[in-house]
Amino acid sequence: MNRKVLFAAGIAMALPMLSGAQVPATEDFATLTKRLQADKPTFAQRQQSLLAERYDLADRPATGTTMSRGKPVQEGVRVKLPSGTSWENLAALSPEEVKERQLWPAGFLPLPHPHHEAGGMIFPKFLIEETKQQTDRDLTRFDLDFDLPDHLLPEFPAPIYLTTRPDLGDVSQGKLVTLSNFNDIFKDILNPKQLEGLRLLVTPFPQQQFNAIEDRRSLKPSQGVACFDCHANGHTNAATHTVGDIRPNEHRHRIDTPTLRGLYVQRLFGSQRALKTVEDFTEFEQRAAYFDGIPADAARKGTNVLERGSQVHFMAEFQALLDFPPAPKLDVFGKLISAKASESELRGQAVFFGKGQCASCHAPPYYTDNLMHNLKVERFFNEVTINGRKASADGPIKTFPLRGIKDSPPYLHDDRLLTLDDTVEFFNLVLELKLTEQEKQDLVAFMRVL
Structure with a gap:
């Protein structure tokens, strides 16, 4: 084996240890599922007790x-x-x-993640139900549920305001925009490039907890998550995660999903604000936050590498159209x-x-x-x-x-x-x-x- 291969193999083995992530378990998926489902009520009660205390x-x-x-x-x-x-x-x-x-x-x-030791993306029930009804994708995790009550979260689905068409007001038609309806809603409002950017924003791609291999937290193999699963309708539904760029794990922040409204006036992106343009954020989000900042996991679970000159630019252009509410x-x-x-x-x-x-x-x-x-x-x-x-x-x-x-x-x-x-x-x-x-x-x- 040559030195390049040895070096790559060493990095792949070292990354989980450097990141604080667990080395993939040797138990099969059925055993893993059963164990984590048995643990689920304990951690749910721990989190609800903390919320009630605070x-x-x-x-x-x-x-x-x-x-x-x-x-x-x-x-x-x-x-x-x-x-x-x-x-x-x-x-x-x-x-x-x-x-x-x-x-x-x-x-x-600081507020912990619903199960801070496990971390990862987790969605409010109303988003899970509407996404499943529209697209037949299931964003349920078998190991934990979202923690905060609905009345303390943003409205859903949120209205969408565009800088290019303020005369239209809310263009969402009261619907959650997904892969199943984005074209019907926006075909007469956006140009073809912007429409393609929106399509990519509602297209699911593999993610740490939602993917097609056995190291996942969905019962069935998953297509993954879309940008607009967290940033529903270009806003936020309060879906949460733990940042991928802080270690060890106990120092990782729970993430508040920020709204994408008014992105056109912002200049710092990513959980550590290391990305300076929305194009940077759009390109690297699926390589970093989607996979907890672990390149080896991203490669193994199927990272989606976006092409900067067309896909990334198209997505960023649509995001830059999202306006603040009146x-x-x-x-x-x-x-x-x-x-x-x-x-x-x-x-x-x-x-x-x-x-x-x-x-x-x-x-x-x-x-x-x-x-x-x-x-x-x-x-x-x-x-x-x-x-x-x-x-x-x-x-x-x-x-x-x-x-x-x-x-x-x-x-x-x-x-x-x-x-x-x-x-x-x-x-x-x-x-x-x-x-x-x-x-x-x-x-x-x-x-x-x-």
């Missing part, structure tokens, strides 16, 4: 505000406080005092039109651009600076491992656009914040703002109209 998960919709198609927006702070304290008292303490007294709310710690109370500079705004919204805007310091990162009109910032949240708590996830320093995180933010719960990069109210309380502590209760309420009111 959050108020009740269905409590806000009055007078909905997402773009009418799904209620959930209101109120859902993170539970440590016994014997209040948000006001907590905000009066220094980070060192919060850490010393162990008063950091558990819901502000915001009728905003002017061309992204600020409130006074005659259309409530007193609370106007006060909230003043807090956003003043005492709240929100605009330092979230600059109008799209409310992002296209940078990354390190919040240094680890100032407030001692490192601890919870359900397989080590709560420690997160490092720099991306400034996501806030345009249309009410349509995209839950929040932060790992879904730990369930409502905009939670988000305000989190940043009030992290940035040491000492906002009043009225200022917090007004800030939420402002963000709901963005």
Whole structure:
């Protein structure tokens, strides 16, 4: 055997160990399935107990505000406080005092994946059911289910707004766009190149947990997953995963699937923001995130290598057409039109651009600076491992656009914040703002109209 072959074989054997991934098991698929299905209730109960301990998960919709198609927006702070304290008292303490007294709310710690040790893509039930009905593909995992309740997730199917045809409003016709209907919906709206890009975005390709070999987590061999299985209708359905580019496994983040709306104003992509164009992201997503950053797995399970000059460009062009939802109370500079705004919204805007310091990162009109910032949240708590996830320093995180933010719960990069109210309380502590209760309420009111 020559040196090149030996080197390639050595890399293939070493990659799983370097990545933290398990070496493929020797048990057959039937035995594997039976074992993991037997373990499933234990891990599901572990995760649900954690969620109940951290959050108020009740269905409590806000009055007078909905997402773009009418799904209620959930209101109120859902993170539970440590016994014997209040948000006001907590905000009066220094980070060192919060850490010393162990008063950091558990819901502000990183949120683990539904089964963090196993990781991988997992989809809400409503997406699984609609995809199966339309395309006969089954995105069910036999080893675990999605964890958060539907009322805390984005509306489904989400509306689609195009930069090229704002006159049409929502072009989705109220349907989940899949391989079975994309042509009928878009044939008279897109040009042939854009239509081909959309076809590729709804085409399933092999992925770590959904593939045709025995090392999978679907009962039947699977065609794989499509970009729009997570980014349903170019938005998000809160499907989650664990990042492929952090090791060891306990440091891997749960991923909040971001919306693709407004992608045309963004400049950082991928879970570690290492990709600088949407073309880069589109080309490498199926080689990296799809296979947990393990090239040997990608080759073994059937990675789809996209051609940059045609396929990648076509997909990226369609993604760049996805627009933010209408915001009728905003002017061309992204600020409130006074005659259309409530007193609370106007006060909230003043807090956003003043005492709240929100605009330092979230600059109008799209409310992002296209940078990354390190919040240094680890100032407030001692490192601890919870359900397989080590709560420690997160490092720099991306400034996501806030345009249309009410349509995209839950929040932060790992879904730990369930409502905009939670988000305000989190940043009030992290940035040491000492906002009043009225200022917090007004800030939420402002963000709901963005």
